[in-house]
């Protein structure tokens with residue numbers, strides 16, 4: 444099973460489907476074999492930990508939830524009102540596949556404000572950022588080719604790379620370098636088969652960012668080796684030490700080979716609305732629109748009306764959320780700094796800390812998943828073992844500080860006391 448008492452694991456696509464879905468039904472005696480490509484995709488550990496936490500909570504346990512990357516902040520009232528007004532007005536029929544013009548215009552204006560040459564014609568709205576990531580992979584990755592992805596990184600990138608028949612090649616994000624991409628390491632991994640480079644900054648799971656000079660060097664590589672770039676900027680407004688995130692799409696020559704992915708889930712805490720978008724090279728827009736027509740027809744119009752309100756209305760809720768997250772970032776780093784055997788670079792964006800716990804692994808003989816499982820089962824704090832984010836994350840935890848303030852406060856105390864108790868017991 445995907446979760447049990449001893450270890451938290453990412454569900455494997457090779458498990459029977461009913462097991463992956465948590466059903467207790469016995470497997471039927473015979474069924475047709477599913478398409479072999481289904482065995483290439485894998486899920487997100489966060490959703491497993493969440494369901495195990497729910498089981499423990501149903502048993503009366505109090506769990507401090509630091510596993511899920513979802514802002515526990517209210518959606519601003521003017522956004523809620525825009526969605527409900529649209530519903531009252533009956534704005535709930537099919538709409539244009541690429542999205543309604545007013546939203547595409549507002550998105551283009553927002554991107555223009557970041558120095559990106561964006562016209563509304565090149566914006567495609569999707570139900571969440573994830574579908575745009577899928578479409579970007581389907582549109583650019585050739586079977587048998589190689590895709591450069593961050594390691595550690597968002598688990599959906601290697602999963603989709605395999606799903607489209609290509610090979611993921613991880614480039615290293617090093618804690619000693621505040622988890623910024625290392626241009627020389629990326630360059631060393633480019634081969635004749637490399638087609639696509641995936642960037643994600645601010646970064647899930649490390650909270651690392653990328654500076655303008657590094658982006659310029661990465662852009663040079665993409666141009667020299669004729670690569671597509673998929674840049675996932677979903678955390679672009681959640682930054683703590685600067686005002687904004689530079690985008691590779693703003694650099695000369697890059698717009699025609701870059702798909703920029705962003706959305707409303709993190710910035711506006713609109714995870715359940717499902718609203719995202721891509722800024723797409725002009726020449727690729729018709730093909731991508733055909734993918735949209737094949738995949739989901741259109742994004743719900745009343746949700747798009749909420750998106751217009753989000754982008755064009757007051758931004759106070761965003762500012763106060765980021766200010767609160769900045770305070771928490773400082774508290775999390777300070778608290779982790781007091782725990783022996785834990786080393787945590789300071790996240791500069793997103794809402795994750797990615798502390799290295801290799802000293803605790805060496806001292807206790809327990810892996811990161813085993814430690815995470817003990818922390819959940821015995822000490823009531825849910826966090827993610829870093830191995831779910833790639834080989835380079837094997838000695839780390841991902842701690843989300845986007846949940847409730849109580850969860851963050853209690854969770855940090857439980858991590859400290861829990862790790863001390865585990866270390867004493869295994870000594």
Ligand SMILES: Cc1ncc(COP(=O)(O)O)c(C=O)c1O
Pocket residue numbers: 512570571572573574597643647675677706707708714718719
């Ligand atoms: C790096 C990254 N990209 C994309 C997404 C998906 O965003 P959405 O909820 O808009 O589909 C997430 C969500 O966790 C993420 O961390």
